[in-house]
Amino acid sequence: MNKIVLTAVMAFALGTGAAQAASNVPTPAAQKWGFSGIVGHFDQPTLRRGFQIYREVCSGCHGLRLVAYRNLKDLGFTGDEVKEIAAEHEVFAGPDEEGEVLVEGDLRMRPARPTDKFVNPFANEEAARSSNVGALPPDLSLMAKARKKGPDYLYALLTGYHEEPPEGFELSDGMYYNDYFPGHQVAMAPPLADEMVEYEDGTPATLTQHARDVVTFLAWTASPELQDRKRMGIKTLLFLLVLTGMMYALKRKIWSDLH
Amino acid sequence: MSGSKIEFKNPVLKWVEYRLPIFSFIDSSVGSGYPTPRNLSYWWNFGSLAGIVLAIMVVTGIVLAMHYTPHVDYAFLSVERIMRDVNYGWLIRYLHVNGGSMFFIVVYIHMFRGMFFGSYKEPRELLWIIGVFIILAMMATAFMGYVLPWGQMSFWGATVITNLFSAVPFVGEGIVQWLWGGFSVDNPTLNRFFSLHYLLPFVIFALVFVHLWALHEHKSNNPLGIDIKGPQDTIPFHPYYTVKDLYGLGWFMMFYLFFVFFAPDFFGEPDNYIEANPLVTPLHIVPEWYFLPFYAVLRAFTDEFWFFSWFMSWVMDAKLAGVVAMFASVLIIALLPWLDGNKVRSMRFRPLSWMFFLIFIADCILLGYIGAMTAEEPYVTIGQWATLYYFAHFLVIVPLVSRLEKTGQPPESIAAAVTKKTEEV
Numbered sequence: 001m002n003k004i005v006l007t008a009v010m011a012f013a014l015g016t017g018a019a020q021a022a023s024n025v026p027t028p029a030a031q032k033w034g035f036s037g038i039v040g041h042f043d044q045p046t047l048r049r050g051f052q053i054y055r056e057v058c059s060g061c062h063g064l065r066l067v068a069y070r071n072l073k074d075l076g077f078t079g080d081e082v083k084e085i086a087a088e089h090e091v092f093a094g095p096d097e098e099g100e101v102l103v104e105g106d107l108r109m110r111p112a113r114p115t116d117k118f119v120n121p122f123a124n125e126e127a128a129r130s131s132n133v134g135a136l137p138p139d140l141s142l143m144a145k146a147r148k149k150g151p152d153y154l155y156a157l158l159t160g161y162h163e164e165p166p167e168g169f170e171l172s173d174g175m176y177y178n179d180y181f182p183g184h185q186v187a188m189a190p191p192l193a194d195e196m197v198e199y200e201d202g203t204p205a206t207l208t209q210h211a212r213d214v215v216t217f218l219a220w221t222a223s224p225e226l227q228d229r230k231r232m233g234i235k236t237l238l239f240l241l242v243l244t245g246m247m248y249a250l251k252r253k254i255w256s257d258l259h
Numbered sequence: 260m261s262g263s264k265i266e267f268k269n270p271v272l273k274w275v276e277y278r279l280p281i282f283s284f285i286d287s288s289v290g291s292g293y294p295t296p297r298n299l300s301y302w303w304n305f306g307s308l309a310g311i312v313l314a315i316m317v318v319t320g321i322v323l324a325m326h327y328t329p330h331v332d333y334a335f336l337s338v339e340r341i342m343r344d345v346n347y348g349w350l351i352r353y354l355h356v357n358g359g360s361m362f363f364i365v366v367y368i369h370m371f372r373g374m375f376f377g378s379y380k381e382p383r384e385l386l387w388i389i390g391v392f393i394i395l396a397m398m399a400t401a402f403m404g405y406v407l408p409w410g411q412m413s414f415w416g417a418t419v420i421t422n423l424f425s426a427v428p429f430v431g432e433g434i435v436q437w438l439w440g441g442f443s444v445d446n447p448t449l450n451r452f453f454s455l456h457y458l459l460p461f462v463i464f465a466l467v468f469v470h471l472w473a474l475h476e477h478k479s480n481n482p483l484g485i486d487i488k489g490p491q492d493t494i495p496f497h498p499y500y501t502v503k504d505l506y507g508l509g510w511f512m513m514f515y516l517f518f519v520f521f522a523p524d525f526f527g528e529p530d531n532y533i534e535a536n537p538l539v540t541p542l543h544i545v546p547e548w549y550f551l552p553f554y555a556v557l558r559a560f561t562d563e564f565w566f567f568s569w570f571m572s573w574v575m576d577a578k579l580a581g582v583v584a585m586f587a588s589v590l591i592i593a594l595l596p597w598l599d600g601n602k603v604r605s606m607r608f609r610p611l612s613w614m615f616f617l618i619f620i621a622d623c624i625l626l627g628y629i630g631a632m633t634a635e636e637p638y639v640t641i642g643q644w645a646t647l648y649y650f651a652h653f654l655v656i657v658p659l660v661s662r663l664e665k666t667g668q669p670p671e672s673i674a675a676a677v678t679k680k681t682e683e684v
């Protein structure tokens with residue numbers, strides 16, 4: 001059995017088999033993102049709107065297991081606000097002083113703290129699949145880096161649904177047609193639409209605005225270091241440019257006695 | 260690495276030097292006591308650059324290892340912890356990850372430099388062969404390092420490559436299980452890869468030491484490819500080449516750090532940001548870019564490949580042929596000193612070789628491109644012809660062209676060439 005699997009893998013990877021998959025999706029259009037480019041940075045109001053969408057929509061199905069509530073301070077939340085957001089969720093409390101792990105037959109729970117990671121919407125993979133026609137909503141922490149052209153792809157995916165599949169396309173039960181998802185059939189119902197959430201700052205609540213905001217938020221969850229990184233990069237490269245210039249002058253001076 | 264002793268006034272230095280002549284050693288290796296051809300071009304910067312990248316890799320790697328957990332359940336998470344919670348962990352990791360790519364860029368240029376200027380020829384054959392051992396050790400190190408973050412590409416890359424050994428007749432299956440420490444790529448595999456990934460760079464260090472030992476015996480070759488005839492042909496390494504190397508290092512660091520700070524995942528595969536999952540095979544398994552030409556050679560050998568079915572199918576199956584060809588494509592480089600039969604080193608005086616050298620580089624790039632493509636037409640056929648050309652370059656073109664071509668006349672001496680140039684200006 002083991003051997004069969006391996007042979008299949010080999011055949012697949014080395015292409016001696018007939019493995020050709022899903023190159024039938026269009027390349028997502030390049031969007032303008034505030035965080036791309038050399039001086040790119042995250043816009044805080046955008047991040048907060050994106051977080052709001054995650055919290056009110058996506059978090060029903062998707063986790064962010066690599067992000068801690070305390071990280072939300074990056075979005076401008078105060079310590080108390082972070083505490084409140086965390087406390088909306090519950091985590092296992094573990095044993096009490098007497099070593100008891102159950103109360104009235106259930107596992108002891110406590111409210112989440114800022115140091116806890118975002119609590120997963122489902123207790124386990126089985127629960128997640130059974131609520132999603134057998135599909136697993138993937139963790140979104142790294143999603144913006146885990147797909148080619150991550151942010152552009154996410155934007156295209158979130159805005160790329162069609163009510164009806166094109167003529168002749170067989171859509172399975174409980175699946176949705178999307179231009180950009182590999183194979184076009186996705187088990188996720190269109191999560192966003194116009195007026196999906198109401199923004200506190202009065203930004204128009206359109207589908208494209210929602211998509212932009214949540215993708216920016218997911219770019220932050222994937223690369224929280226982005227801003228520090230680019231800022232340090234500019235300083236370092238400028239420093240190196242000067243240093244290299246000085247080295248060049250020194251080199252010319254030292255070599256000048258040879259010619 | 261002998262050379263003249265230096266005198267010190269400082270009593271402490273004098274005391275040390277008398278007991279352990281370390282200062283003369285340094286001076287005669289990379290100091291003013293090491294005579295170097297006076298006409299080296301910037302292509303000669305890449306050896307010292309490789310040494311610096313090696314040092315950066317070791318330092319960043321040791322720090323990463325302080326925070327990394329080699330266990331299938333924690334490896335991926337520990338890497339993300341480095342990225343998010345360790346102070347400047349993202350910087351250390353991105354330096355290390357991009358440093359790997361830089362290492363290969365620098366060393367590939369270093370090797371092409373050696374090919375162009377005939378640096379592999381008498382008396383530098385061993386220097387060259389040690390170089391081939393270095394690139395093999397680098398490949399093994401890089402391959403095992405890529406497995407450590409335990410992403411999808413880590414896992415499936417490791418599965419595909421370790422599986423190659425199953426092509427060995429009779430004992431193949433046994434070798435593969437021995438490599439894995441089990442019946443699939445799993446925790447024991449990850450552990451031993453971590454152990455070896457930590458060890459191999461020090462082996463590379465040792466190899467580089469021997470590489471330089473051999474280099475210093477006959478000194479550097481030079482763009483004219485002629486021997487050093489006397490002191491008028493050389494200048495001391497320090498300060499002339501130390502400052503030239505430092506200046507080149509400046510440009511190189513800007514190139515390297517541009518990726519680190521502004522495009523840190525440029526050389527990476529998005530799939531490796533998905534945790535390894537033995538139950539889900541990625542759509543398209545590709546190795547890191549620096550393996551792509553060799554990967555294309557590996558995949559060229561299919562049952563339908565005419566060269567295979569005519570000449571090889573009676574001794575081995577296509578899979579074994581691919582594996583043999585892949586290893587041969589690296590090892591054959593070590594034979595260059597004997598495949599090339601021309602006494603003139605530098606291709607500046609060998610226009611025909613020069614032309615075939617450029618075609619060879621184009622072929623390597625083409626192979627790299629094919630290595631990144633899915634196995635479908637026209638890529639398969641192109642890859643097979645590019646593979647044949649790769650071997651033909653070494654086994655047919657170089658031996659024939661080098662022996663038949665009309666070469667130009669290199670100048671009498673380095674000094675003569677340099678003074679002539681100055682007079683012309």
Ligand code: HEM
Nearest residue numbers: 303305306307309310370373378390391393394467479480
């Ligand atoms: C860890 C990787 C390596 C390091 C640190 C390294 C280091 C060096 C250094 C410092 C030099 C003298 C400076 C120069 O000529 O550029 C040198 C020369 C040389 N290296 Fe390497 N090297 C490495 C890999 C290789 C490989 C893979 C090859 C070939 C297969 C190679 C072949 C040579 C040759 C032929 C020379 C003499 C060049 C000449 O004098 O023209 N090296 N190496």
